[in-house]
Amino acid sequence: MKDMQILHPPRHRPQLKKPKWIIILVSLVCMFLVLAYIHPPRDSTTCYIFSSSNCKTISSWLPPPSRQLTDEEIASRVVINNILNAPSIETKNPKIAFMFLSPGSLPFERLWDKFFQGHEGKFSIHIHASRVKPVHSSRYFQNREIRSDKVDWGKISMVDAEKRLLANALKDPDNQHFVLLSDSCVPLRGFDYVYNYLLYTNVSFIDSFEDPGPHGSGRYSNHMLPEVEKKFFRKGAQWFTMKRQHAIIVMADSLYYTKFRDYCRPGMDGRNCYADEHYLPTFFHMFDPNGVANWSVTHVDWSERKWHPKSYTQKDVSYQLIKNISSISESVHVTSDEKRKMTITPCMWNDVNRPCYLFARKFLPETLEKMIDLFPSYTTV
Ligand SMILES: *[C@@H]1O[C@H](CO)[C@@H](O)[C@H](O)[C@H]1NC(C)=O
Ligand SMILES: *[C@@H]1O[C@H](CO)[C@@H](O)[C@H](O)[C@H]1NC(C)=O
Ligand SMILES: *[C@@H]1O[C@H](CO)[C@@H](O)[C@H](O)[C@H]1NC(C)=O
Secondary structure (H helix, E strand, C coil), X not given: CXXXXXXXXXXXXXXXXXXXXXXXXHHHHHHHHHHHHHCCCCCHHHHHHHCXXXXXXXXXXXXXXXXXXXXXXXXXXXXXXXXXXXXXXXXXXXXXXXXXXXXXXXXXXXXXXXXXXXXXXXXXXXXXXXXXXXXXXXXXXXXXXXXXXXXXXXXXXXXXHHHHXXXXXXXXXXXXXXXXXXXXXXXXXCHHHHXXXXXXXXXXXXXCECCCCCCCHHHCCHHHCCCCCHHHCCECCCCCEEEHHHHHHHHHCCHHHHHHHXXXXXXXXXXXXXXXXXXXXXXXXXXXXXXXXEXXXXXXXXXXCCCCCCCECCCCCCHHHHHHHHHXXXXXXXXXXXXXXXXXXXXXXXXXXCCCCCEECCECHHHHHHHHXXXXXXXXX
């Protein structure tokens, strides 16, 4: 017993001292690192203490300091958050605004006429014809053109036309959901299906995904800093549907719009950036990621992997083709880098997996008669 008591103290001593030393040492190192972080070493000698091979400042492997927002950003966030948190106004007669972006006449007016027939009072039509005054073949489309301006493919004027359509459609307080369509779009469903699909959910169908490849984040420019960081940069198809709240937020935004107008354009830093594919996907990813579905309800076939998506000819169109497209219930995104990473996500509508698509493009004008013949059969099931 005695022997053990004598033996114990010398054993304990170093064990008690060790943690103290470690704590002091760790504290000193921490203090040093914090100081180095606040005042990053500028000269290469100090830099070499941290890393002998690839000399980087200490701050490059510590999380970035939280940034002080600019006055404009604070103001912008206040407006966005107030609109998002405001209860949506119920109207007695909710309508859907169908906004057509087209160079001139709409080749599918007679098909859309069938689509709208019998649903008067539940929709409004708005047409932005950027080149030629359209000739109409459906009474629903008469006198529905808004004042338009020139639209250049891939330029900010495309976003401007979208905003012009939204502004005009917002004038009607009954319009609760806004659909952007092109002249080559056709409906895949009957009106009631589309109406219920869009009105009885609380999201906007805005396509948005992260593509690290050259056609995604490769288009990002550091000039967008500090407001738009690369990690928030998203890509998505232009053809959106949007709930009223989101449409108002788009009207309210000038800060982020300006960033994309100035620094996401063809030929920016020797690369081509297209604002209509990045502004809204990035903007809503930053401010309301759960408020957007991340897929577009307008189907398009990119499987040929060409510059333009597949255009459906008269030969392609059949009952089976429409059935095939409208039964798809997963959205697919493929990155544009060598990995061509494919992400498949089930289309969730109010927590239920449902078919993804309500509309499809690009249909050539020659398919009109066939589509009109097929319309009653594919919309009654
Ligand atoms: C939308 O509604 C679902 C339930 O139907 C809810 O879980 C979700 O949080 C809502 N999203 C938003 C953005 O309000
Ligand atoms: C859309 O994607 C974002 C980011 O990946 C995610 O946070 C959000 O939950 C997604 N939205 C829905 C409705 O799943
Ligand atoms: C429809 O889908 C089936 C099964 O995937 C396929 O075999 C067929 O070729 C498709 N038909 C058309 C017209 O796209």
